Amino acid sequence: MSVIYDKVALIGLGLIAGSMAHAMREGGLAGHITGFARSPETRDTARQIGLCDQVFDSAAEAVAGADLVVLAVPVGAMGDVMAQIAPHLAPGATITDVGSVKQSVIAAVAPHVPPGVHFIPGHPLAGTEHSGPRSGFASLFRNRWWLLTPLPDADADAVARLDRLITAMGAKTDRMEAAHHDLVLAVTSHAPHLIAYTMVGVADHLRRVTDEEVIQYSAAGFRDFTRIAASDPTMWRDVFLHNREATLDILGRFTEELFVLQRAIRMGDGQQLHDYFTRTRAIRRGIIEAGQDTEAPDFGRSPGARPPE
Ligand SMILES: NC(=O)c1ccc[n+]([C@@H]2O[C@H](COP(=O)([O-])OP(=O)(O)OC[C@H]3O[C@@H](n4cnc5c(N)ncnc54)[C@H](O)[C@@H]3O)[C@@H](O)[C@H]2O)c1
Ligand SMILES: O=C(O)C(=O)C[C@]1(C(=O)O)C=C[C@@H](O)C=C1
Numbered sequence: 510m511s512v513i514y515d516k517v518a519l520i521g522l523g524l525i526a527g528s529m530a531h532a533m534r535e536g537g538l539a540g541h542i543t544g545f546a547r548s549p550e551t552r553d554t555a556r557q558i559g560l561c562d563q564v565f566d567s568a569a570e571a572v573a574g575a576d577l578v579v580l581a582v583p584v585g586a587m588g589d590v591m592a593q594i595a596p597h598l599a600p601g602a603t604i605t606d607v608g609s610v611k612q613s614v615i616a617a618v619a620p621h622v623p624p625g626v627h628f629i630p631g632h633p634l635a636g637t638e639h640s641g642p643r644s645g646f647a648s649l650f651r652n653r654w655w656l657l658t659p660l661p662d663a664d665a666d667a668v669a670r671l672d673r674l675i676t677a678m679g680a681k682t683d684r685m686e687a688a689h690h691d692l693v694l695a696v697t698s699h700a701p702h703l704i705a706y707t708m709v710g711v712a713d714h715l716r717r718v719t720d721e722e723v724i725q726y727s728a729a730g731f732r733d734f735t736r737i738a739a740s741d742p743t744m745w746r747d748v749f750l751h752n753r754e755a756t757l758d759i760l761g762r763f764t765e766e767l768f769v770l771q772r773a774i775r776m777g778d779g780q781q782l783h784d785y786f787t788r789t790r791a792i793r794r795g796i797i798e799a800g801q802d803t804e805a806p807d808f809g810r811s812p813g814a815r816p817p818e
Contacts, residue, residue, distance in 0.1 A: 518575035521582035527645020545571035583749035588617025627667035627698035651679035695755035
């Protein structure tokens with residue numbers, strides 16, 4: 510593949526920026542990659558492992574002359590970082606972010622974007638529970654969605670060029686309006702994370718979670734909760750504080766449903782439970798049959814294949 514941006518600056522050197530650096534290198538997509546992170550330890554680690562071609566001690570130096578700048582810091586830090594780098598951006602540069610929330614990032618970043626610089630917000634729907642400069646890997650984005658939420662006056666060529674980079678890193682792109690993005694992600698990512706945090710908290714209250722037998726015998730469901738609940742506390746604090754309305758809306762609906770199921774259990778209403786679980790099973794099977802779960806076993810993606818009964 511050929512170079513899409515001559516100089517890419519990564520601000521924040523954690524899981525997402527690190528994965529972008531690996532993916533861009535693997536594909537030969539960037540002429541030169543610079544980086545900056547707030548903590549000196551992170552910068553040192555990034556230098557030691559050669560994550561970027563150059564790691565600078567200031568964001569201003571990292572972005573100088575870059576034609577693409579990626580903001581890959583927690584969503585609560587995006588506005589400050591943008592204010593810091595704004596005077597140092599090259600004319601015509603593109604700024605994108607990878608934040609998990611879009612409306613608040615746009616509100617914090619857009620006012621600082623100088624004329625002639627293109628701001629194109631984005632969000633890769635790919636991650637792990639790991640963080641920091643050593644956690645990235647080149648294949649993170651492969652076959653995953655990467656949503657772009659361009660503003661109405663976005664420059665079409667700048668969006669197309671960013672789209673090319675994302676696609677070349679293996680992801681599939683789609684466009685979405687920022688408020689809609691935040692609602693969709695509240696359902697598919699933010700509320701589920703809060704539920705996982707809560708479930709692990711409940712187990713901890715029982716003072717059993719660290720007992721060997723709980724770990725040893727925990728079924729896959731609880732193991733998945735503990736994996737998700739190991740995600741970065743700063744990142745997730747910021748997600749909930751910055752997608753407050755949508756998350757509270759979804760959690761309100763979740764609580765209502767939980768009460769319905771709780772009541773069915775109390776009343777011994779097996780039919781209601783069975784009907785509910787039949788509906789949710791159909792949803793899962795629909796996702797697999799539509800080929801939307803790239804990590805699921807192959808059934809549903811080969812024509813005519815059926816999920817196991
Ligand atoms: N982890 C995921 O699963 C995931 C997936 C998609 C999007 N995101 C989003 O991507 C962004 C980065 O997440 P990550 O998982 O790479 O996090 P991370 O914790 O691995 O890395 C964050 C980096 O930002 C740096 N940083 C923090 N505050 C800073 C500041 N004020 N100035 C400069 N650097 C600063 C940290 O030093 C670190 O290098 C977040 O906005 C997150 O919402 C995360
Ligand atoms: O797989 C995981 O560990 C994730 O939580 C990744 C995940 C998600 O919820 O799917 C988390 C936050 C993001 O903004 C995007 C992706």
